[in-house]
Amino acid sequence: MARINPSILAADFVNMERDLARIATADLVHVDVMDNHFVPNLTFGPQMVERIQAVSAIPLDVHLMIDDPDRWAPGYAELGAYSVTFHAEAAADPVALARRLRSIGARAGIALKPGTDVQPYLDLLTEFDQVLVMTVEPGFGGQSFMPETMPKLRRLADEARRRGSSVWLQVDGGIGESTIAQAAAAGADTFVAGSAVFGAGDPANAIAGLRAAAAAAHVH
Ligand code: DX5
Ligand code: ZN
Numbered sequence: 001m002a003r004i005n006p007s008i009l010a011a012d013f014v015n016m017e018r019d020l021a022r023i024a025t026a027d028l029v030h031v032d033v034m035d036n037h038f039v040p041n042l043t044f045g046p047q048m049v050e051r052i053q054a055v056s057a058i059p060l061d062v063h064l065m066i067d068d069p070d071r072w073a074p075g076y077a078e079l080g081a082y083s084v085t086f087h088a089e090a091a092a093d094p095v096a097l098a099r100r101l102r103s104i105g106a107r108a109g110i111a112l113k114p115g116t117d118v119q120p121y122l123d124l125l126t127e128f129d130q131v132l133v134m135t136v137e138p139g140f141g142g143q144s145f146m147p148e149t150m151p152k153l154r155r156l157a158d159e160a161r162r163r164g165s166s167v168w169l170q171v172d173g174g175i176g177e178s179t180i181a182q183a184a185a186a187g188a189d190t191f192v193a194g195s196a197v198f199g200a201g202d203p204a205n206a207i208a209g210l211r212a213a214a215a216a217a218h219v220h
Contacts, residue, residue, distance in 0.1 A: 002184065002214035003027040003168070004207050005061050007194035008052070009043065009141045017055050022203045028061040028082060030172070030192045035066040038090050039139035046072075050079045059083070063111065063172065063192075065138045066090065070097050077106035085109030085132050085170075088116055098127045109170070113138060118152045122159045125167050130190065131156055135183065136173025141194040145174030150186040157187025177209050181217035 007030040011019035020029065031049055036042040053060055059082030064073055069086035070093060076084045077100075084106045091097050091110075098108035109130035112118060114137060121131070133153045136143040153169060160167050168190045171183040176196035183191065193210055200206035 001189070002211055002218070003190040004197075004210050004214075005030040005170075005190060005192045006197040006203065006207065007032055007141065007172070007192050008198075010194035010198035013044075016052060019198065019203075020052070020056050023197065023207065024057055025204050025207050026058055026197075027190075028059050029056050030194075031060050031062045031081075033062060033064045033066060033076075034139065037067045038087065039065045041065075041139045046075050046079060049076060049081065053080050061085070061192075063109075063132065068092075073097060074100050074104060077101045077104035081106055083107040083109055083130060085111050085130060087111045087113065087138070088121065089113055094121075095124060095127050102129075109168075111138075111172075112152070114146055114149050118155055122156075125160060125163060125165050128167055130168040130170055132170040132172055133188070134173055135171045135175065135179075138173075143174055145176075145179040145182075147182060150182060153183065153186040153188055160187075175210070177213050180210055180213045184214040184217035
């Protein structure tokens with residue numbers, strides 16, 4: 001089953017409640033937290049995420065693009081986020097942090113930038129509920145999908161299958177109706193889409209289109 005998680009980075013920040021209502025058919029709401037240090041861009045922090053959580057009908061998939069997630073990520077689990085994903089490149093102790101997130105009751109995710117090798121994490125798959133393979137350089141919406149990240153995804157999918165792991169494999173960046181099939185065929189089951197959903201006239205229709213395109217790719 002393909003999960004479609006619209007990224008509210010592409011929503012209207014002053015009409016967030018209205019835009020959340022437009023994606024009621026999504027699986028999770030993808031929430032991009034950026035700190036202007038780990039990435040050059042800046043979005044919002046825990047106060048905003050707490051309000052989004054309070055008004056959203058669907059659970060939150062928080063993607064932390066921040067330095068020192070060891071210190072800050074648990075707060076997002078504590079405010080009730082369903083899933084909290086931090087970057088491998090930023091965490092001092094990814095396994096300890098994932099265990100902490102799980103102990104608070106969130107799903108724990110680890111994200112890899114396009115240039116980050118997956119090898120060191122293959123033996124640690126049981127520690128995570130989700131691995132996020134970035135398909136663009138993190139920081140901005142509306143960038144082009146990087147097909148060169150697909151071998152990494154395939155490697156993770158093979159390894160997860162071999163180990164009987166139920167880890168979710170998420171892709172984020174440049175996902176739209178023309179790219180989602182490649183990612184699905186390479187083993188992704190969870191798809192983040194910002195501009196492809198909120199840039200469409202009818203976000204619900206865009207979600208349905210992405211779902212159908214991902215499902216079609218899995219069949220072949
Ligand atoms: C980028 C963010 C993405 C972004 C994706 O750093 O992590 O979640 O919103 O936007 P699109 O789908 O427009 O590439
Ligand atoms: Zn993201």
